[in-house]
Amino acid sequence: MKDKLKKIHEHYRENYYSEEIADRIKDGVQQNIKNADKIQPGKKQRLNIAKKLLYVTAACIVLFGLFVGSAFISPVMAEVASKIPFLNKIFEQEPIYENLLEELRDKGYDIGAGGYSVRDKTYFVEVRGSEEYYNQVREEVKEITKDIISSRGYNDFTVEVDKEKIMESDSDPANDPKYRESELVFDVLNEVVPKLQQKGYKIEPNYSVGYTGPDAKDITVDLDIEDTEKRTDEIEGAIHEGIKKQNIEKEVTIQFHPFNVQEREIENKWTSDVLPIIWEGMLSKKEYKTKGVGYSYKKGTMNIFITTTIDKSDNEASEIAKKIEIAIHEFLQSDDLKDIVDDTPYKVVVRDKDSKDIN
Incomplete structure (x- = not known):
């Protein structure tokens, strides 16, 4: 191309x-x-x-x-x-939500967050500043947003412009015992995990610490480890030893999440470089009648799910499903995707409004 x-x-x-x-x-x-x-x-x-x-x-x-x-x-x-x-x-263009915020800010509008709601196919933009400023620019921002999105040929969306909400909390995390102890556990991980990594333990640095719910009493630690790493007892022991030195009274549970390095790399490439393009295209054009998207990567195969607004018994169901499949196959098999998709097997699953497979 x-x-x-x-x-x-x-x-x-x-x-x-x-x-x-x-x-x-x-x-x-x-x-x-x-x-x-x-x-x-x-x-x-x-x-x-x-x-x-x-x-x-x-x-x-x-x-x-x-x-x-x-x-x-x-x-x-x-x-x-x-x-x-x-x-x-x-694929050749900048992501729509980034382009949208960039264009609005370049025009001088004080814009906060922006994004897209799949459920109701709505692009939303939040305006910063006073109530007076918001009322002054709201309609302008809405019309410009519509024009920017429409200029791409998208015709299946709505736009909402709201005033940025500033969340204020009466709670003081520094005086919250749960917060302080979670922070101490996190400090332990920041010290212990790098040392274990230097010794050859295959631990990912993107660990998390917290409570499983508002009423939970135990602290949970989630660690991603390579599926070839079998020394979980040693890892757990080193972490608990660090926790003991900090005099943390809460019970700390460590959960390990093994992953395959090659499969994660493949999945990351798809979720970063491929699937967002498919989602944007399918959701933004009326002809595809799409109301939901998703994926699963299992046993080396990428499964792409497109949920439509039609009924499986409709005369047009098979035609719509075929149109969606062709569009996605054409994209995934193009030269643009050669280095990303490579030889990864994939399957396109088109579903009706009740999540029943059409194709």
Whole structure:
């Protein structure tokens, strides 16, 4: 696909480009171009969903803006554009939520958090500042947000703009015995785990400490360890020894979570660079009638679940399922995904509104 874009660029430069044309269209299409050329966590990030930003020259930006949506596009360019799969276009862009916040902040709006709710297909944006400022810019922010999202060709979403909520708490963690003891246990882990790692113990550093519930009396420690690491008794003993030195009175339970290194690397690549693109595409276009997405990685196979709004008995059910499968297969088998997907087996499961498999 990138080779096709390069050829288009060369064709445009030779036959259509001039400084006069660039200046004439730049002001009018710059915003749409930015939104069309970058989709969202960039994972490109997306080479990181979770960040790859596609940097191009101003001329290339003008070119791509024309390429994806201008009335002055040549028939040759239009034909090539129509052959680029929808999901691949998303792959080349910045993640939508990052692009959205970036564009709003660049326009001078004081924006806090932003995100997407799958359940009701809603993009939400929170405005910082006073109640007066929020009331002043709310409708502007909402319309700009709609325009940014729509510029990507998305047509199945709603937008909510709210005032940022500042959570205030009367509790003082420093005087909470549960909090203090959890912090002490965490300090022990920060000291003990690196020493064990230096001795060759295969422990991941992303451990967690806390209570399983508000009424829980025991502290729970969760540790990820490689599935080849069998010395759990020694690890547990070293941690408890450190806990004893801190005079921690609470009972501390240590839970081990073995994982396969290779499988985790594969899963991380999919969840970071592949699945977010599929989710964004399926949820944002009405034609796919998608209301939910998910995945499971078991026994070396990535299972991709798409839940639709249709009934399995509907005449269009099999057609919709086939359309979804083709779009995802086309994306996963493209050159863009070759280094990420590699030879990992995958399965696309399309379900009806009652979670019954259609395909």
